[in-house]
Amino acid sequence: MKTTIPKTKQYGVEDIESPPLSISQLVWLRFRRHKMALVGVVLLILLILFSTVGALFRTEAYGNITDTSIRLQAPSPEHPFGTDTVGRDLLTRTIYGGQISLMIGLTAVIIQIVVGVLIGAIAGYYGGWIDSLLMRFTEAVFNVPTLPLLLVLSKMLSDKIPTIELFGREFSGSVIVITGVIGLTSWMGLARLVRANFLSLKEQEFVTAARSIGAKNSSIIFSHILPNTIAPIIVSSTLGVAGAIINEAYVSFLGVGVMPPTATWGNMLNGAYKYIETAPWTWIFPGTLIVLTVLSINFVGDGLRDALDPRALVETE
Amino acid sequence: MIRYIIRRILQAIPLLFIISLMIFFLLRSSGDPIAMMGGRRATRPEDRERLTRLLGLDQPLYKQYITWLIGNDWSLVDIDGDGIPETPGTRKGALRGDFGNSLVKRGVPAMDLILERLPNTLLLMIPAEIIILLISLAVGIYSALKQYSLVDQVVTAGSFIGYSMPIFFIALASMYIFAVNFRKWGLPYLPTIGMFDPKVGKTFSQVALHMVLPIFSMSVISISGYSRYIRSEMLEVISQDYIRTAHAKGLTERMVLIGHALKNAAIPFVTILAIDIPFLLGGAVVTESIFAWPGMGRLFIDHLGRSDTPVVMGILMMISVAVVFSQIIVDIVYAWLDPRIRYS
Numbered sequence: 001m002k003t004t005i006p007k008t009k010q011y012g013v014e015d016i017e018s019p020p021l022s023i024s025q026l027v028w029l030r031f032r033r034h035k036m037a038l039v040g041v042v043l044l045i046l047l048i049l050f051s052t053v054g055a056l057f058r059t060e061a062y063g064n065i066t067d068t069s070i071r072l073q074a075p076s077p078e079h080p081f082g083t084d085t086v087g088r089d090l091l092t093r094t095i096y097g098g099q100i101s102l103m104i105g106l107t108a109v110i111i112q113i114v115v116g117v118l119i120g121a122i123a124g125y126y127g128g129w130i131d132s133l134l135m136r137f138t139e140a141v142f143n144v145p146t147l148p149l150l151l152v153l154s155k156m157l158s159d160k161i162p163t164i165e166l167f168g169r170e171f172s173g174s175v176i177v178i179t180g181v182i183g184l185t186s187w188m189g190l191a192r193l194v195r196a197n198f199l200s201l202k203e204q205e206f207v208t209a210a211r212s213i214g215a216k217n218s219s220i221i222f223s224h225i226l227p228n229t230i231a232p233i234i235v236s237s238t239l240g241v242a243g244a245i246i247n248e249a250y251v252s253f254l255g256v257g258v259m260p261p262t263a264t265w266g267n268m269l270n271g272a273y274k275y276i277e278t279a280p281w282t283w284i285f286p287g288t289l290i291v292l293t294v295l296s297i298n299f300v301g302d303g304l305r306d307a308l309d310p311r312a313l314v315e316t317e
Numbered sequence: 318m319i320r321y322i323i324r325r326i327l328q329a330i331p332l333l334f335i336i337s338l339m340i341f342f343l344l345r346s347s348g349d350p351i352a353m354m355g356g357r358r359a360t361r362p363e364d365r366e367r368l369t370r371l372l373g374l375d376q377p378l379y380k381q382y383i384t385w386l387i388g389n390d391w392s393l394v395d396i397d398g399d400g401i402p403e404t405p406g407t408r409k410g411a412l413r414g415d416f417g418n419s420l421v422k423r424g425v426p427a428m429d430l431i432l433e434r435l436p437n438t439l440l441l442m443i444p445a446e447i448i449i450l451l452i453s454l455a456v457g458i459y460s461a462l463k464q465y466s467l468v469d470q471v472v473t474a475g476s477f478i479g480y481s482m483p484i485f486f487i488a489l490a491s492m493y494i495f496a497v498n499f500r501k502w503g504l505p506y507l508p509t510i511g512m513f514d515p516k517v518g519k520t521f522s523q524v525a526l527h528m529v530l531p532i533f534s535m536s537v538i539s540i541s542g543y544s545r546y547i548r549s550e551m552l553e554v555i556s557q558d559y560i561r562t563a564h565a566k567g568l569t570e571r572m573v574l575i576g577h578a579l580k581n582a583a584i585p586f587v588t589i590l591a592i593d594i595p596f597l598l599g600g601a602v603v604t605e606s607i608f609a610w611p612g613m614g615r616l617f618i619d620h621l622g623r624s625d626t627p628v629v630m631g632i633l634m635m636i637s638v639a640v641v642f643s644q645i646i647v648d649i650v651y652a653w654l655d656p657r658i659r660y661s
Contacts, residue, residue: 147599295481
């Protein structure tokens, strides 16, 4: 998002001579009006800072030290978020858990976009039997409720990938499994959306023009039609990040997701309901962070939806 | 119309076939059902071999699928391992309601286990669905009529927050407030675990009391989402010409609202039900395991943990059938409600 517009300048009739605004300027103008979306952006930045800057003060190893003599301790200056059932420091675990949760959310959405756009674009562009085949498949996946399917897939694959080391940190192989599984069970909505847009866009004149100058199918799909349907994809995938974070939390909460010692906000809550009365801090902190993250992403997504709406763009002009 | 209904049902058959194939191959490649048979490990190689044959796992995958789908009670199977089929098969196949026997509870058909739990799940889902429909209709219409009022803004903000909450957080927070803290403050508090207090027994009031928190947790998210949806539907309908006409005719506000606006705003609402059923069924897994509610969702997670493939597969298939058929019903109701839609 570019912020090149001078803040004090009001665009009105007297400015008719000024150069027309670019798309990104228009989008930013409209996005800025959405108060809650701005709140969402700020919240999101704070949450990202929490899990990145926080990591400078505490090491991950510190969050993995188990000391049962201090188990389930209430928040104190030494352990601001308290300790969990085996005496690990919850603040450190929420910091590193946040990194994993956010990373899973973002990566799963990338997978979702790749699969969803490919299937939607191919089905919509080629039509015919390819379309009916792909759409039947999409419908089939769509009709199996996501959460049970996610649970089955995670359970089945979680021990298949060994622990890996990346950037000097150890990641449980289950992180990769969960990311992939979430991405592969959430692309259907996006595929339908992209297909619907392709169906209407492919009849337009610019596509005929591109075809008449001999453009290849792949170039028509990716460089002519796809850029015209980018706005709904952006909105859908922003909201998809929130969905992926929630899904990871569900699966890890039920104990088949990311395996300890790697912390995520979801698996920190696994079994927390046993301590609902005696140690509420074990679930209040990670749970609140999940809600805040999802809430701020939903706000941003809602703001983007309004800002990117093509009809709205014309109005601003 | 009848032709449309028949066509939709015929379309559901290949769909369910693809779903069953997908789930079957996913589950068959997961875990080792023999290693997990009720926790009793079959360590001796000959035992493993015998069990493999008994469960039909020595067959090629496509044959296993056919047995799962249509059974094998008309043919002979080789149990003693000499290569000659001699024992008559006993499986009836999923098409005749047989998902095989549970591996954890040996000898009990998976279908029986599921059917035993199904009423408990429906006991939560049906009241939850009714509450969701009523509250989101009321809230949505009210905030549409009082657009930008204080109540509308509070509702909009509240629904945004509710929509962003995972079920388990609502469940944990509501348990913390209404059970733990209410007891601390000396207020009447709600029970959190199970279907009834074993000391009192399974009476109507006990079960009803135990239903409150699970139903609350299940409905918050849906109510938040759908009240926003109803609000925007209602706003769109109110600005239509026929509403102005109704006002111009001198109809009372009430008549316009109920007879004209609501009737039209309610049509897309039917689709909500179709979206909500898979969502609620998925959410049942979480809700039931937190509240220790003996339903299908809890059965699913318990038996998934022990690789009890027949039960897990059975539950997944039943949920998918429910989803597919609820969508067909919704499409038919939609066509019947909205005269603008004509299926040829």
